[in-house]
Amino acid sequence: MLHVPPIHSQSYVGALRPYHSHSLTAEASSALEQVGTDLQKPAKSVVFRQGESADFIYFVQSGALRLDYQIEDGRNLVLDFLWPDRFFGIMETEVYAWSAVTLVDVHLKRFRRNAMLALAQDYPSISTLLLQQKTASLMAAKNHIILMSYPTATSKLIGFLLAYSKQQDYFDPIAQVLTLIMSRKDIADYLGMTFETTSRIFRYLETENYIKKINHRQIQLNIKKLESA
Amino acid sequence: MLHVPPIHSQSYVGALRPYHSHSLTAEASSALEQVGTDLQKPAKSVVFRQGESADFIYFVQSGALRLDYQIEDGRNLVLDFLWPDRFFGIMETEVYAWSAVTLVDVHLKRFRRNAMLALAQDYPSISTLLLQQKTASLMAAKNHIILMSYPTATSKLIGFLLAYSKQQDYFDPIAQVLTLIMSRKDIADYLGMTFETTSRIFRYLETENYIKKINHRQIQLNIKKLESA
DNA sequence: CGAGTATTTGAGCAGCATCAATAAGAGTGG
DNA sequence: CCACTCTTATTGATGCTGCTCAAATACTCG
Numbered sequence: 001m002l003h004v005p006p007i008h009s010q011s012y013v014g015a016l017r018p019y020h021s022h023s024l025t026a027e028a029s030s031a032l033e034q035v036g037t038d039l040q041k042p043a044k045s046v047v048f049r050q051g052e053s054a055d056f057i058y059f060v061q062s063g064a065l066r067l068d069y070q071i072e073d074g075r076n077l078v079l080d081f082l083w084p085d086r087f088f089g090i091m092e093t094e095v096y097a098w099s100a101v102t103l104v105d106v107h108l109k110r111f112r113r114n115a116m117l118a119l120a121q122d123y124p125s126i127s128t129l130l131l132q133q134k135t136a137s138l139m140a141a142k143n144h145i146i147l148m149s150y151p152t153a154t155s156k157l158i159g160f161l162l163a164y165s166k167q168q169d170y171f172d173p174i175a176q177v178l179t180l181i182m183s184r185k186d187i188a189d190y191l192g193m194t195f196e197t198t199s200r201i202f203r204y205l206e207t208e209n210y211i212k213k214i215n216h217r218q219i220q221l222n223i224k225k226l227e228s229a
Numbered sequence: 230m231l232h233v234p235p236i237h238s239q240s241y242v243g244a245l246r247p248y249h250s251h252s253l254t255a256e257a258s259s260a261l262e263q264v265g266t267d268l269q270k271p272a273k274s275v276v277f278r279q280g281e282s283a284d285f286i287y288f289v290q291s292g293a294l295r296l297d298y299q300i301e302d303g304r305n306l307v308l309d310f311l312w313p314d315r316f317f318g319i320m321e322t323e324v325y326a327w328s329a330v331t332l333v334d335v336h337l338k339r340f341r342r343n344a345m346l347a348l349a350q351d352y353p354s355i356s357t358l359l360l361q362q363k364t365a366s367l368m369a370a371k372n373h374i375i376l377m378s379y380p381t382a383t384s385k386l387i388g389f390l391l392a393y394s395k396q397q398d399y400f401d402p403i404a405q406v407l408t409l410i411m412s413r414k415d416i417a418d419y420l421g422m423t424f425e426t427t428s429r430i431f432r433y434l435e436t437e438n439y440i441k442k443i444n445h446r447q448i449q450l451n452i453k454k455l456e457s458a
Numbered sequence: 459c460g461a462g463t464a465t466t467t468g469a470g471c472a473g474c475a476t477c478a479a480t481a482a483g484a485g486t487g488g
Numbered sequence: 489c490c491a492c493t494c495t496t497a498t499t500g501a502t503g504c505t506g507c508t509c510a511a512a513t514a515c516t517c518g
Contacts, residue, residue: 069375077378079371092364097371120353127349127356134363135321141370142308142326146298148377149306149421151507153474184497192378194475199498216483216497380475382506413465426506428466445465445515 028123035115039108047089047100047108054091056110060084063106064169064181066190068099078190080140081182083167087133089113103181148192156191157201158210158226165221180217252361257352264344268337276318276329276337283320285339289313292335293398293410295419297328307419309369310411312396316362318342332410377421385420386430387439387455394450409446 024032036059041047047058050070060082067079067088079098082088088100091113120126143163150156161178165171170179180187184202188195202219205211210229212220253261265288270276276287279299289311296308296317308327311317317329320342349355372392379385390407394400399408409416413431417424431448434440439458441449 069371071375071378075378075380077375079374092361092368097368120356122353124350124353124356127353127360131356131360131363132321134360134367138363138367138370139321139326141367141374142298144374145308145370145377146300146306148374149300149304151304183495195497196476196499197474200474203498423507424465425467425508428464429506432466 023125024129025123025125028119028125031119031123032111032116032126035119036109036111039110041102041106041108043102043104045102047102048096050097050099051095054089054094054096055113056089057087057113057116058089058100059109059111060086060088061107061109063108064103064167065100065106066103066182066186068101068189069097070099076189078186080137080144081164081190084169086136087130088137090130090134090137103186144190153191153193153197153201154204155229156193157187157198157205158229160187160191161211161219161221162223162226165223171221176221176223177214178219178221180219252357253354254352257348257354260348260352261340261345261355264348265338265340268339270331270335270337272331272333274331276331277325279326279328280324283318283323283325284342285318286316286342286345287318287329288338288340289315289317290336290338292337293332293396294329294335295332295411295415297330297418298326299328305418306421307411307415309366309373310393310419313398315365316359317366319359319362319366332415373419382420382422382426382430383433384458385422386416386427386434387458389416389420390440390448390450391452391455394452400450405450405452406443407448407450409448 023029038061039058041063047065048054048056050068062084064084065082065088067082069077069079071077081103082100089096091097116126116130120130147156147159147163150159165178170181171177172179182190183195184198185195188198191198202211202213206213210222210225212222214220267290268287270292276294277283277285279297291313293313294311294317296311298306298308300306310332311329318325320326345355345359349359376385376388376392379388394407399410400406411419412424413427414424417427420427431440431442435442439451439454441451443449
């Protein structure tokens with residue numbers, strides 16, 4: 001059975017509590033189950049591309065992805081990072097407005113959009129689910145905007161690290177070690193800076209004892225110090 | 230019969246926008262009508278404040294507003310500008326995560342959140358409407374992120390002017406004159422820069438004949454030149 | 459008309475981008 | 489397992505953009 005936990009927040013905007021604390025009814029859940037198929041993708045593979053026909057809606061069962069928006073000037077913008085329990089690809093348009101790329105091996109559930117939207121007409125709890133998931137996307141976008149509005153690259157990166165450290169799959173709260181599954185460039189493209197700046201700020205944070213690099217992808221965080229910065 | 234335009238439709242000039250839509254059935258429409266009340270607000274008034282109990286959902290019938298997010302460090306961030314045909318204040322949390330402030334005199338429709346969400350359980354078309362409106366908010370946020378990612382203040386401001394000039398209430402396509410209903414500071418707080426920079430870029434755009442200032446709030450745009458920049 | 463607010467403009471400096479060169483790590487095949 | 493290649497990350501030097509602080513001007517509203 002497909003169990004969708006209530007949205008939890010990694011947010012600066014505020015904790016996100018569902019209006020009705022709820023998951024799907026048993027009937028809605030099994031109806032959804034019948035139109036969904038399991039799907040596995042290796043790391044660094046494309047789930048869908050910007051501009052492709054938006055025929056499917058996806059759900060992250062495990063792993064992580066990033067959403068890329070290709071700008072006309074050639075730059076790539078990372079719009080969001082997706083973690084387990086998130087739906088994505090819920091478009092109102094014919095085509096996907098951005099691409100979805102896996103960062104690690106992922107386990108997805110895939111639904112035909114037509115089928116899912118038809119079910120939403122019959123099962124109010126599916127409509128509510130879709131609305132909650134859209135809300136989750138919107139809150140993530142608002143948090144992203146807030147991060148990008150920070151006046152310095154240092155505060156942006158600190159904000160990013162603190163938000164990221166809420167992801168229990170990649171942060172060990174005992175050892176305080178964060179496993180970076182995305183590249184310096186991905187982080188830079190998310191925060192609106194160059195990857196050289198990202199790298200330099202990591203260096204600066206280490207000299208000031210905010211973090212300690214174990215290797216390129218493993219970083220020990222001094223959470224308290226980062227939070228008070 | 231209720232008629233709400235699809236989210237990508239263009240607004241028509243001057244008239245009051247009904248929230249009635251193709252997506253709402255007659256029953257859903259009249260049910261909604263019974264829980265909605267008309268509301269007028271003068272320019273520069275607060276519709277709701279960040280942190281207040283999120284009891285109402287609003288619909289813009291005419292006018293324009295901005296959504297403000299107050300950051301702990303004292304800065305104010307403009308998250309979005311709202312135009313006619315947009316719902317706002319659809320929260321999943323107990324309280325509003327940002328404030329809504331009118332830029333000009335506005336005509337709103339106000340719905341009790343409890344009532345509206347209860348109706349959504351009975352009328353699938355109301356759920357669809359809410360989902361569409363969330364999508365509109367999300368697309369606006371994504372466009373905002375794209376704007377903020379532009380590498381220079383000049384390109385951000387050009388992007389803002391071009392997007393804003395799609396608002397037929399405030400852009401005269403014959404004279405090519407855009408009426409700015411928000412301050413330099415509002416624009417700066419939306420784009421993530423200082424208002425001095427906003428002012429300087431306006432000056433620069435005028436020297437390069439991208440725009441011509443009629444006065445502080447009326448600006449003639451050379452759309453073609455701006456688009457090719 | 460006067461007081462308060464919004465906007466413009468100036469000077470100097472800090473932070474980030476750019477261009478460039480190394481270094482570290484990951485992947486592959488012998 | 490090592491040698492080779494390719495990718496990712498780091499570090500350096502330099503210049504420009506946009507921020508800060510400051511002052512003057514324009515506009516708004518009672």
